[in-house]
Amino acid sequence: MSNSVIDNEQSEFIQAFVEEGREMLDEVEPLLIELEQISDQSSEVDPEVINTIFRLFHSLKGAAGFLDFDTVSKVTHEAETLLDLFRKGTGRLESAHIDTLTKTADFIRNLLDQIENEYHDKGVENEAEVLIGELSAMIDKINGGDSGGKKKKTSKSSSKKAAKKAVDNENKETKQPSVKSPSSEPQMIITPEMTKQFVSESEELLETAEQALLELEKKPENDEFVSRAFRALHSFKGNSGFFGFVDLENVSHQAETVLDKIKESSEPVEGKIFSILLEVLDFLRLGVLSLNEGRDPEIPGKAGVISFMEEAIDTIDDSSDNDSVDIGEDTVQSEEQVDKSQVPEVDSRNETRNTPERRKEEDRRAVGDRRVSDRRSSEKSAQRQTIRVDIEKLDILLDLIGELVISEAMVAQNPDLKDLDHSLDRFEKSVLQLNKITRDLQDVATSVRMIPLSGTFRKMIRLVRDLGHKSGKKVELELIGEETEVDKTVIEKINDPLVHIIRNSLDHGMETTEERIKQNKSDVGKVTLEARYVGGEVWIIINDDGKGLNRDKLISKAIDRGIISGDGSEMRDDDVWQLIFHPGFSTADKITDISGRGVGMDVVKRNIEKIRGKVDVKSKAGQGTTVILRIPLTLAIIDGMIVKIGNTFYVIPIVAIKESFKIESNQITKMMDGQEIVNLRNQLIPVVRLHELLDLNEGSQELRKGIIVIVENEGETACLFVDEVVGQQQIVIKGLPEYVGNMNNVSGCTILGDGTISLILDVKGIISIAADNESLENIEDQAEVEKIA
Amino acid sequence: MASTEELNAAITAEEELEDTQEGKFLTFSLGNEEYGIAIRNVTEIIGIQNVTDLPDMPDYIKGVINLRGKVIPVLDVRLRFELKEREYDERTCIIVVSINEMAVGLIVDSVSEVIDIPAADIEPSPKVRKGESSRYIEGLGKVNDEVKILLDIQNMLFDAELEKIKQSMTE
Numbered sequence: 001m002s003n004s005v006i007d008n009e010q011s012e013f014i015q016a017f018v019e020e021g022r023e024m025l026d027e028v029e030p031l032l033i034e035l036e037q038i039s040d041q042s043s044e045v046d047p048e049v050i051n052t053i054f055r056l057f058h059s060l061k062g063a064a065g066f067l068d069f070d071t072v073s074k075v076t077h078e079a080e081t082l083l084d085l086f087r088k089g090t091g092r093l094e095s096a097h098i099d100t101l102t103k104t105a106d107f108i109r110n111l112l113d114q115i116e117n118e119y120h121d122k123g124v125e126n127e128a129e130v131l132i133g134e135l136s137a138m139i140d141k142i143n144g145g146d147s148g149g150k151k152k153k154t155s156k157s158s159s160k161k162a163a164k165k166a167v168d169n170e171n172k173e174t175k176q177p178s179v180k181s182p183s184s185e186p187q188m189i190i191t192p193e194m195t196k197q198f199v200s201e202s203e204e205l206l207e208t209a210e211q212a213l214l215e216l217e218k219k220p221e222n223d224e225f226v227s228r229a230f231r232a233l234h235s236f237k238g239n240s241g242f243f244g245f246v247d248l249e250n251v252s253h254q255a256e257t258v259l260d261k262i263k264e265s266s267e268p269v270e271g272k273i274f275s276i277l278l279e280v281l282d283f284l285r286l287g288v289l290s291l292n293e294g295r296d297p298e299i300p301g302k303a304g305v306i307s308f309m310e311e312a313i314d315t316i317d318d319s320s321d322n323d324s325v326d327i328g329e330d331t332v333q334s335e336e337q338v339d340k341s342q343v344p345e346v347d348s349r350n351e352t353r354n355t356p357e358r359r360k361e362e363d364r365r366a367v368g369d370r371r372v373s374d375r376r377s378s379e380k381s382a383q384r385q386t387i388r389v390d391i392e393k394l395d396i397l398l399d400l401i402g403e404l405v406i407s408e409a410m411v412a413q414n415p416d417l418k419d420l421d422h423s424l425d426r427f428e429k430s431v432l433q434l435n436k437i438t439r440d441l442q443d444v445a446t447s448v449r450m451i452p453l454s455g456t457f458r459k460m461i462r463l464v465r466d467l468g469h470k471s472g473k474k475v476e477l478e479l480i481g482e483e484t485e486v487d488k489t490v491i492e493k494i495n496d497p498l499v500h501i502i503r504n505s506l507d508h509g510m511e512t513t514e515e516r517i518k519q520n521k522s523d524v525g526k527v528t529l530e531a532r533y534v535g536g537e538v539w540i541i542i543n544d545d546g547k548g549l550n551r552d553k554l555i556s557k558a559i560d561r562g563i564i565s566g567d568g569s570e571m572r573d574d575d576v577w578q579l580i581f582h583p584g585f586s587t588a589d590k591i592t593d594i595s596g597r598g599v600g601m602d603v604v605k606r607n608i609e610k611i612r613g614k615v616d617v618k619s620k621a622g623q624g625t626t627v628i629l630r631i632p633l634t635l636a637i638i639d640g641m642i643v644k645i646g647n648t649f650y651v652i653p654i655v656a657i658k659e660s661f662k663i664e665s666n667q668i669t670k671m672m673d674g675q676e677i678v679n680l681r682n683q684l685i686p687v688v689r690l691h692e693l694l695d696l697n698e699g700s701q702e703l704r705k706g707i708i709v710i711v712e713n714e715g716e717t718a719c720l721f722v723d724e725v726v727g728q729q730q731i732v733i734k735g736l737p738e739y740v741g742n743m744n745n746v747s748g749c750t751i752l753g754d755g756t757i758s759l760i761l762d763v764k765g766i767i768s769i770a771a772d773n774e775s776l777e778n779i780e781d782q783a784e785v786e787k788i789a
Numbered sequence: 790m791a792s793t794e795e796l797n798a799a800i801t802a803e804e805e806l807e808d809t810q811e812g813k814f815l816t817f818s819l820g821n822e823e824y825g826i827a828i829r830n831v832t833e834i835i836g837i838q839n840v841t842d843l844p845d846m847p848d849y850i851k852g853v854i855n856l857r858g859k860v861i862p863v864l865d866v867r868l869r870f871e872l873k874e875r876e877y878d879e880r881t882c883i884i885v886v887s888i889n890e891m892a893v894g895l896i897v898d899s900v901s902e903v904i905d906i907p908a909a910d911i912e913p914s915p916k917v918r919k920g921e922s923s924r925y926i927e928g929l930g931k932v933n934d935e936v937k938i939l940l941d942i943q944n945m946l947f948d949a950e951l952e953k954i955k956q957s958m959t960e
Contacts, residue, residue, distance in 0.1 A: 739862045
C-alpha cells in the first residue's frame with residue numbers, strides 16, 4: 001500500500017488511525033503522570049499502569065507500521081522497548097523517563113495532526129531521531145547498568161519462549177498450559193476488570209474483523225477491507241499476547257499472516273479462504289467467551305485451525321505466483337487447486353486428509369464447534385452491554401422527543417376540547433398517562449446522551465503537571481466523582497472553562513513552595529476537581545488551597561476600572577468574588593498581574609451560561625478558592641410558567657420564579673421618576689413593567705389588576721408585572737432564528753400546545769436592566785434632589 | 790394568476806430539476822407593481838398566519854412564525870421598502886425563502902406566477918435616483934409589455950442597515 005495515491009477509502013482509514021491514535025494518547029498521558037507520582041513517592045511502580053501504557057504504545061506501533069507511517073512506528077517502537085524494561089522490572093522508572101515518554105506522546109500527537117492533514121509522517125525525521133536517541137540512550141543505560149540487580153528479571157520471557165516453542169511443535173498435542181499462570185509472573189497481575197475489558201474489546205475487534213472479511217468477500221479487490229481486518233486481528237493478537245493467552249495469540253497470528261498474504265497477492269482471493277477465516281474468528285470468539293466463565297481461553301482444535309490457515313496461505317502464494325509459473329505446469333496447478341479447495345471445506349466436517357493427528361483434531365473441533373454455535377445465540381446477546389451509536393441519531397432522537405412534548409401539549413390543550421360538553425375525565429386520565437410516558441422517555445433519552453466526565457477530568461492531570469513544572473510549584477491534583485455523567489454538549493463546552501480556572505488557580509491562586517512553607521502549609525499545593533449531582537444540577541467544583549482572592553485588591557481594581565462606584569466597602573464577599581467575571585477585569589495586564597484571577601474568567605462565565613449554567617465563587621484569604629460550576633442536567637427541555645402580557649404569551653423559567661401574587665396598592669411606592677418599588681416583607685424590589693420593556697401597547701396598565709411575579713437570578717430580584725399567569729408546562733427550548741440574532745430580554749422561544757410561538761424571557765437580562773435603571777435613576781434622583789436643595 | 794398550491798407544485802418541480810432554475814422567477818405584487826425573486830431562493834409559499842411579535846426589532850421584522858415546528862422570522866416586504874402598510878387579507882402570502890441555509894418568510898400582498906425571464910430581457914436598474922431601494926434591485930425584467938422588478942434577496946435581507954441595528958442591539 002503506497003502513500004503516494006490516497007483514495008477516499010484509504011483516507012478514511014488514515015482518519016480512523018489518527019482518531020484512534022489520539023484516543024490512545026489521551027489515555028496514555030494521565031497514566032504517565034500517574035506513574036510519575038507513584039515513582040516520586042516510592043519505588044513500587046504499579047505494573048498495571050505500565051502494562052497499559054505499553055499496550056497502548058504497542059497498538060499504536062502496530063497500526064502505524066501497517067500504514068507505513070515509519071516515523072510513528074519507529075518512535076513508538078523505541079518507547080515500547082523502554083516500557084518493556086520497566087514492565088519486566090529490568091529498569092527503574094525515573095521522572096526523566098516519564099518526561100521523555102511524555103515528550104514522545106506529544107511528538108506523536110503532533111505527527112497525528114500532520115498525518116490527518118497531509119497523509120504522511122515525513123519531514124520530522126530529525127526530531128524523531130533526537131527522541132529515539134534519547135529513548136535508546138535510556139534503554140542502553142538500563143540494560144548496561146543492569147548490575148543494580150533487579151531481582152525481577154522474571155521468568156516471563158523464558159516462559160513465553162517455552163510456550164512459543166510448544167506452539168511450534170503444536171502438532172503433537174501439547175500439555176503446555178495455554179495461559180501462563182500469573183504466579184510465575186509477579187509483575188503481571190491481571191485483574192478481573194482487565195479481563196473483562198479484554199473480553200469486550202476482543203468482541204469488538206473480532207466483530208470488526210468479521211465485518212471487514214464479509215465486505216472483502218463481496219469486493220475481493222478492495223485492499224481497504226483486508227487492512228481493516230488485519231488491523232483488528234493485529235490488535236487482538238497484541239492484546240492476547242499481552243495477557244499471555246497463547247492460543248488466542250497463535251491463532252490470530254496465523255490469521256494475520258493469511259491476511260497479509262491476501263494483501264500481497266495480486267489475484268483476488270477465492271471464497272474458501274473467507275470461510276476459513278470466518279471460522280477462525282468463531283474459534284477466537286469461543287476462546288474469548290470461555291474467559292467469561294473464568295476458564296482459560298483455550299481453543300479446542302487449535303492445531304487444525306492453524307494448519308488450515310497454513311494451507312490457505314499456500315493457496316494464496318500459488319495463485320500469486322501464477323503469473324510467473326510456466327504454462328506447462330498448468331495441469332499440475334489446477335490439480336493442486338482442486339485439492340486445496342477441498343481441504344478448506346471446514347464447514348463440512350469430512351476432511352479429505354486422514355492423518356491420525358488430523359483425526360484427533362477433528363474430534364476436538366466437533367466439540368468446539370457445537371459450543372460455538374449454541375453459545376453464540378445465548379451468550380453473545382448477554383455479553384453485549386453497550387453499543388456504539390452515532391451521536392447524530394441521538395440528537396435526532398432528542399429533537400423528536402422535543403416534538404413529542406409539544407404535540408402532547410397540543411393534544412392535551414386542544415381548543416376543540418373546550419367545545420365538547422360532556423365530561424373529559426377519561427380523556428384527562430389518558431393524557432396524564434401520556435404525559436408520564438413522555439417524561440420518562442425524555443429522561444431516558446437525556447440519560448443516553450450522558451457521558452462520564454472522566455475524560456475531561458483526566459485531561460487536567462496533564463495540565464496541572466505541566467503548569468506545575470513550568471512554574472516550579474509542586475501541585476497535586478485530586479479527582480473526585482469523575483464517573484459523574486453529564487450531557488455530551490456539556491462535556492464539549494466545559495473543557496475550556498476548566499482549563500481557564502485551573503490555570504488561574506495555579507498561576508495566581510497557588511503560592512510558591514517557599515511561601516507555602518513559610519505559611520506552615522504543606523509544600524505541595526492541592527487542587528481538587530470534583531463533580532457531583534446536586535438537585536437538578538451537576539456541580540463541578542474546582543478547589544485550590546492557595547492564597548485565596550484578595551478582597552481589597554479586587555475592589556480597588558474594580559473601582560479603577562469603573563466597574564463599581566463607591567468604595568465597595570459595603571459589598572458582600574460573594575459579590576466581590578463575582579467581580580472576577582467582569583469582562584473589564586480580564587482585558588488589562590494579563591501576564592504581569594499576579595493578584596487578579598481575571599484571565600479569561602469572563603469567558604468562563606459566558607461559556608457556562610451558554611449551557612444555562614452558573615458560576616459561584618467562594619474564597620477565604622490564605623485558605624484557597626473554590627469555583628463551582630452549576631450546570632443544569634437537561635439542556636433542551638425546562639419547566640416554564642406561561643404568562644400573558646397583552647395578547648401575547650411569554651414563558652418564565654420556573655427555576656427563576658420565587659413567588660407570584662396579587663398586589664395591594666399600599667405595597668407600591670412610586671418614585672418621582674416613575675420607577676415603582678414593591679415592599680415585600682420589608683424587601684424593596686423594583687418593578688419591571690414587561691409591557692413597556694417589550695414595547696407592547698395592550699394589556700392592563702394598573703398594577704393592582706395584574707399579577708406580580710418575583711424572579712431571582714444570582715441573588716438579585718425583580719418584580720415582573722404581567723397580566724395573567726396561565727399555567728405551568730414543560731417547555732422545549734428552541735433558539736431564535738439566526739437571522740434576528742441575539743435579543744435583549746428574550747433567551748429563546750418555544751412552541752405552545754396550540755402551535756403558537758411563545759418567547760422565553762431572559763430573567764437575568766431583565767433583572768440587570770432593572771438594576772441598571774435603578775442605579776441610573778438613583779443618580780438622577782440625587783441630582784434632582786441636589787438641584788432642589 | 791395561479792393558486793398557492795399550483796405555485797408550490799411548480800416550485801417543487803423546479804427544485805427537482807436544479808439546472809433549469811436559472812432564469813426562473815416567482816412574481817408577486819406589492820400595490821400596483823410586480824416583483825420577482827429568483828426561484829432558486831424560494832422554498833414554498835404559505836398563507837398569512839399568526840405571527841409572534843419580537844420586541845426591539847425594526848418595524849419590518851414582523852416577528853416569528855411556526856412553520857411545521859421550525860421557528861422562522863418573517864419580514865413585511867412593504868415595510869422593508871418603506872411602502873405604506875396595508876392590512877393583511879386572504880390574498881396576503883408568506884414566501885419562504887432560503888438564503889445561506891437560513892429560512893426567512895417574506896410577507897407580500899399576493900403571489901402571481903412562476904415565469905421565465907431570459908437574461909437578455911433583464912436590464913440593470915437605471916441609476917436615476919439616489920434611491921435607497923436600487924440596492925435591493927438585481928435588475929428589471931421585461932415580460933411582454935410589463936416590467937418586473939427583480940429583487941436581490943441577499944441584499945434585501947442582509948443589508949448593512951440591518952447589521953447596524955443588530956449591532957446596536959447587542960451592545
